[in-house]
Amino acid sequence: MVGIIGHGAYIPRYRIKAEEYVRVWGNFAPGIEEKTVCGYDEDTTTMAIEAADNAISRAQIDPEKIKMVYFATTSSPYVEKLSSSTIATAVGAGQDVRTADFAGSTKSGTEALLACFDAISEYGLVVASDFPVGAPDDDNEHAYGAGAAAFVIGDGNPVVTLEKSYSVSGEVLGERFRKVGEIYIQDLGLRTSQFPIFIRRSLKGLIKELGEVEINHVILQQPDGEAFRAVREFKFTDIQLRGGLVAQTGDTGAASVLLSLANVLDQAKPGERILIASYGSGAGSDSLSLVVHDEVEKMGEKPTVKEQLEEKEYIDYVTYLKFRKVLSTFGGDK
Amino acid sequence: MTSYVSIPQYSNTIDQRYRLIAKKCKSCEIINFPPRQTCLECGSADFQNVKLSGRGRIYTFTIIGRGGAPTEFDDLQNMTGEYAVAIIELEEGPKVVAQLTDCHSNPNEIKIGMEVKAVIRRLYEQERIIRYGYKFKPIADG
Amino acid sequence: MDGSIDPKEIKEAWIGSLKTGGAQLGNLAPLLIEQVGLAGMPACSIENACSSSAYAFRYAYMAIKSGICDITLAGGVEKMNDLPRERNRYWLGVSGDVEWERLAGTNFPGVYAMMALRYMHEHGMKRERLAEVAVKNHKNGARNPDAQFRSEISLERALRAPMLAYPLTVFDSCPITDGAAVAILCRGDLASKYTDTPIRVIGSGAASDYLAIHDRKDLTTVAAAQKAADEAYKQAGVKPKEVDLAEVHDCFTIAEIMAYENCGFAGKGKGGELIKNGETEIGGKIPVNAGGGLKSKGHPIGATGVSQIYEVVKQLKGEAREKTRQVKGAEIGLTHSVGGSGGSACVHIFRR
Numbered sequence: 088m089v090g091i092i093g094h095g096a097y098i099p100r101y102r103i104k105a106e107e108y109v110r111v112w113g114n115f116a117p118g119i120e121e122k123t124v125c126g127y128d129e130d131t132t133t134m135a136i137e138a139a140d141n142a143i144s145r146a147q148i149d150p151e152k153i154k155m156v157y158f159a160t161t162s163s164p165y166v167e168k169l170s171s172s173t174i175a176t177a178v179g180a181g182q183d184v185r186t187a188d189f190a191g192s193t194k195s196g197t198e199a200l201l202a203c204f205d206a207i208s209e210y211g212l213v214v215a216s217d218f219p220v221g222a223p224d225d226d227n228e229h230a231y232g233a234g235a236a237a238f239v240i241g242d243g244n245p246v247v248t249l250e251k252s253y254s255v256s257g258e259v260l261g262e263r264f265r266k267v268g269e270i271y272i273q274d275l276g277l278r279t280s281q282f283p284i285f286i287r288r289s290l291k292g293l294i295k296e297l298g299e300v301e302i303n304h305v306i307l308q309q310p311d312g313e314a315f316r317a318v319r320e321f322k323f324t325d326i327q328l329r330g331g332l333v334a335q336t337g338d339t340g341a342a343s344v345l346l347s348l349a350n351v352l353d354q355a356k357p358g359e360r361i362l363i364a365s366y367g368s369g370a371g372s373d374s375l376s377l378v379v380h381d382e383v384e385k386m387g388e389k390p391t392v393k394e395q396l397e398e399k400e401y402i403d404y405v406t407y408l409k410f411r412k413v414l415s416t417f418g419g420d421k
Numbered sequence: 422m423t424s425y426v427s428i429p430q431y432s433n434t435i436d437q438r439y440r441l442i443a444k445k446c447k448s449c450e451i452i453n454f455p456p457r458q459t460c461l462e463c464g465s466a467d468f469q470n471v472k473l474s475g476r477g478r479i480y481t482f483t484i485i486g487r488g489g490a491p492t493e494f495d496d497l498q499n500m501t502g503e504y505a506v507a508i509i510e511l512e513e514g515p516k517v518v519a520q521l522t523d524c525h526s527n528p529n530e531i532k533i534g535m536e537v538k539a540v541i542r543r544l545y546e547q548e549r550i551i552r553y554g555y556k557f558k559p560i561a562d563g
Numbered sequence: 564m565d566g567s568i569d570p571k572e573i574k575e576a577w578i579g580s581l582k583t584g585g586a587q588l589g590n591l592a593p594l595l596i597e598q599v600g601l602a603g604m605p606a607c608s609i610e611n612a613c614s615s616s617a618y619a620f621r622y623a624y625m626a627i628k629s630g631i632c633d634i635t636l637a638g639g640v641e642k643m644n645d646l647p648r649e650r651n652r653y654w655l656g657v658s659g660d661v662e663w664e665r666l667a668g669t670n671f672p673g674v675y676a677m678m679a680l681r682y683m684h685e686h687g688m689k690r691e692r693l694a695e696v697a698v699k700n701h702k703n704g705a706r707n708p709d710a711q712f713r714s715e716i717s718l719e720r721a722l723r724a725p726m727l728a729y730p731l732t733v734f735d736s737c738p739i740t741d742g743a744a745v746a747i748l749c750r751g752d753l754a755s756k757y758t759d760t761p762i763r764v765i766g767s768g769a770a771s772d773y774l775a776i777h778d779r780k781d782l783t784t785v786a787a788a789q790k791a792a793d794e795a796y797k798q799a800g801v802k803p804k805e806v807d808l809a810e811v812h813d814c815f816t817i818a819e820i821m822a823y824e825n826c827g828f829a830g831k832g833k834g835g836e837l838i839k840n841g842e843t844e845i846g847g848k849i850p851v852n853a854g855g856g857l858k859s860k861g862h863p864i865g866a867t868g869v870s871q872i873y874e875v876v877k878q879l880k881g882e883a884r885e886k887t888r889q890v891k892g893a894e895i896g897l898t899h900s901v902g903g904s905g906g907s908a909c910v911h912i913f914r915r
Contacts, residue, residue, distance in 0.1 A: 100523045127501045128522055128542035128556065136439075136541045164551055173553070177439040177541055179472070398561060409500040417496045426662055434662070455663050461778055481684065481782060483676035484729040485668060491656040492649055494668045503726075506669040508677055508777055516777040518667040528729045533684050544666060554666075 090245020093146025118312010122232035122337025192367030217340035232337025259370035283317030309333035438554035475539030482507035579616025580865030612658035617868025617900030660775035704859025711861030742863030768794030803827030
């Protein structure tokens with residue numbers, strides 16, 4: 088049976104509070120208390136390596152048996168050059184491995200996960216890591232937070248199996264985009280946001296295929312603390328939605344739903360069903376249903392998402408700008 | 422103007438910088454890291470690869486004051502201020518020089534003997550290439 | 564200038580320099596020689612970081628000992644003050660292990676700081692001992708007209724100075740310096756032709772060590788300097804207690820403490836006691852760095868080795884004119900030079 092046999096997460100140490108943004112800019116993204124921030128020497132690749140190491144230890148496999156490494160982010164350190172190969176090298180996946188970067192959308196995390204499920208041979212590693220980059224004087228930047236989640240997928244005794252998935256797509260203009268050569272994410276702030284429409288469409292498609300089943304966890308793409316409004320008609324309870332992390336991490340982009348999945352797996356019980364709905368502007372949504380198995384109780388001990396969220400140090404806004412290299416005329420390069 | 426470790430020279434040490442692959446001497450079994458042409462202990466040139474755990478203790482350390490960094494680290498120092506460098510005695514035996522990260526560069530918070538573990542971070546950038554490699558961070562409650 | 568000689572009598576020259584700044588990286592020695600009208604003479608640049616010209620002196624000495632030359636020249640030069648800060652830092656960090664040490668973000672202050680901290684940890688030495696070295700060397704430098712810093716400092720000032728690399732402050736460190744020094748050597752039996760007070764080289768020892776400090780077993784000693792000193796003493800047939808004065812490589816104050824031990828003036832881990840008890844002051848049991856040392860006289864990298872020899876020769880001749888600086892009745896002097904953090908070292912012993 089193919090499924091997830093180990094998961095891992097990485098949350099960087101640094102946090103900036105909503106109040107600190109309010110002090111500097113007068114406002115902050117709704118529903119976020121604080122967000123996670125990379126240290127000066129971190130990026131989406133280093134976070135991915137740490138999350139992947141955690142997942143591989145939990146799965147208790149020899150990393151040389153990994154034959155696929157799929158990496159998802161909207162914020163790769165290189166626009167052209169494979170980060171998945173850097174990650175594969177760092178985790179010791181050997182050289183006979185298929186690597187792929189999924190980018191350009193906040194739903195690239197679920198794209199990578201589904202692609203790996205579709206083509207799995209021996210063991211596969213899926214990592215989503217993100218720290219979206221916005222202009223400091225753009226309100227959209229406020230929410231962007233950092234984090235990574237990784238999953239080892241393989242044939243064996245899985246912790247979680249993929250039950251069904253349902254994807255939707257369409258042409259959406261003006262939401263969260265970057266043209267060639269641009270550093271910062273743009274968003275025209277249209278009142279006609281397609282986020283709720285796409286999330287609802289893919290969830291409806293999935294639920295229709297699932298039929299009448301018990302749903303224990305619902306994980307949504309969370310660009311801010313108000314994503315739940317999009318799914319009001321499904322009448323999900325707070326308990327079902329409790330795996331969401333946006334209040335503590337901010338918007339972790341391509342890692343958003345998979346980091347929440349890692350958080351849910353830290354505490355999930357055998358037999359539980361998890362629904363995931365991702366969203367990427369421009370546009371599409373993937374919905375997945377996953378079922379938890381007995382092996383969830385036999386996983387190796389690694390730091391949980393909750394434990395990592397508690398390990399934190401607050402920084403002020405100027406330090407934040409320095410860590411993000413916004414104040415550096417070199418941008419880190421010498 | 423910077424010192425120069427070429428991309429090919431750096432690439433030759435990726436196994437060490439990303440994964441802490443050491444050379445275990447086949448004759449005296451001492452672990453050499455970073456790798457050497459001849460064993461530090463017995464002079465043999467016959468090695469096998471072993472992966473280090475990345476765990477160790479601080480053997481000695483310093484805090485590089487403002488303006489004191491090698492030029493590759495100018496931007497790091499400008500953006501983060503003073504930073505700590507330590508010699509780590511790894512649990513497998515070898516000692517290695519590395520930056521400490523995710524900790525305060527305060528001599529009252531860093532102690533000889535403190536437990537640390539390796540993490541992969543951005544070391545510096547040169548020729549627009551990011552040089553990743555190990556740093557060490559304190560193990561909480563260590 | 565000591566004595567007089569027709570420059571054309573010199574047969575070969577060795578010039579130590581790191582060539583900081585890169586103004587003339589190749590063929591520096593031939594350039595310097597032709598500029599003083601000696602074009603045609605064989606001349607060679609020697610580079611061993613901070614011990615470059617100590618090695619230049621050693622090779623000039625060996626050339627005479629081998630019988631190939633009667634008269635040789637050893638010199639050193641460094642020009643550091645005209646560089647932008649960034650370039651200076653680049654050049655200061657080229658002589659340690661680059662691949663693993665420098666790329667971990669450290670440099671010489673950092674490396675010596677880690678040695679100092681380990682030394683203090685293992686031998687229970689207090690930071691005051693380091694500061695006392697700086698105070699002494701400033702006091703001596705104040706009496707040396709050739710010194711870069713000619714003012715005394717207080718212990719409090721040294722201790723409270725800004726940290727360069729914990730636990731070393733800016734007063735634990737030598738400065739950036741321009742300088743040059745030259746010595747002319749000749750066969751012992753010919754010396755009286757040129758000077759009434761020849762100073763004899765009675766020992767020349769040199770050694771190297773693992774360049775990267777993480778490969779060294781003991782960080783509280785400079786093993787290369789120990790080996791070089793042992794060899795020099797053996798050749799000279801003298802014991803450390805017979806030495807009347809020494810110029811040692813105090814690039815950082817901890818280096819002077821370790822030099823006391825490597826030169827045999829103090830037992831292992833006991834270097835701090837020597838400075839505490841004032842035994843290395845002028846007038847003490849073994850005056851060290853009567854010329855002010857690198858700390859106060861300055862550290863023009865490539866010139867430092869021969870500049871130490873210049874000071875010892877002056878002292879042995881009794882020509883350290885400023886009376887308070889002269890070590891009275893000095894007969895045997897020692898120079899101790901260390902390249903980088905101890906990758907190379909060279910020790911010479913001289914007798915009046």
